Amino acid sequence: MRPGPSRYHPIEGLIVMPRVSEDHLAARRTQILDGARRCFAKFGYEGATVRRLEETTGLSRGAIFHHFRDKDALFIALAHEDSRRMADTAAEQGLVQVMRNMLTHPEQFDWLGTRLEISRRLRTDPDFRREWSIQAAELTEAAAARLERQRSRGRIREDIPTAVLLHYLDLVLEGLVAHVASGQPTTHLDAVLDLVEDSVRRKPASNI
């Protein structure tokens, strides 16, 4: 099969342009997000001023806010990156593995603190809460799907509804974020996660 006619067409440049621009846009977006994450981690949500965002991203405010409507949008986009990564892990290996990864990747802890700082916004700003919950839903859905799958395989206890188990795991995850974000020692936490994992598992039938 010969290459598609557009492949070597003299006006190909015009056709390919949008793809190149998209690559460029994606790279620029990544550059902004990486810089913003460092900025939030270092200065906190309030402390991440436009000037500091310019410094950590290496871009002008015009460039930054061409890609993201405002600081909130940047923040939600970063949370979405996290959720997507955690959802991938949760879908394959479950929420407890997401938590184990947090224990073994301390370099993400700085950013986690910023997630705590926005709790007041979540409580008092309905628009922000709505945008936040859209991105957070991805992780919850992935975790719920895996729980159901594990249940159908007979690996999850039957005496407690999946919704309760899911809220339980979510609550422990929130606790872990708060714990590591405030820099407390993680002694015993591996053993704690073993206990958490065990408490959602189906127990072997007793030999009556």
Place this chain on the structure above:
Amino acid sequence: MRPGPSRYHPIEGLIVMPRVSEDHLAARRTQILDGARRCFAKFGYEGATVRRLEETTGLSRGAIFHHFRDKDALFIALAHEDSRRMADTAAEQGLVQVMRNMLTHPEQFDWLGTRLEISRRLRTDPDFRREWSIQAAELTEAAAARLERQRSRGRIREDIPTAVLLHYLDLVLEGLVAHVASGQPTTHLDAVLDLVEDSVRRKPASNI
């Protein structure tokens, strides 16, 4: 027994003065703490400016900082009040009951958000972290003492060290603080706390 001579002594006024002053000081202290709690709850840690503290306490900055060295000291004193109340409950009824009380007293949630906002300080400021951990230790000690007592009564599972169970309950408590402080719905959380309670309890021996 006749009253102590100082009781009706002409210079009694001078002697009693300190006691009256202490009552007065305690009342003033309470007034400041109540106002400061409302101020932190409403405006957050950073937003609780000296001017706003004056407004919510109804006292001058001179009066406020006569009783408390600075805003940090005020904040630690408030956290200490919480810890003491929670420690009383934990000593009698355990940490799970402390969490159940949080679910039934939503009016305390506003303040809990402020505890999250300071996580960055806890991570980056050793002096602040030290003062914080002194007040937090009271709750942990009360909870640990009750766990040991329950264990000696055969009510706690034997296969997991008390320290791990304590860290487990602490982690769930941290999760609950984060959850309610961000105003998320508490659906299923009663059932989640039943599960948490069950997972530290000794299981009845199986009938082999």
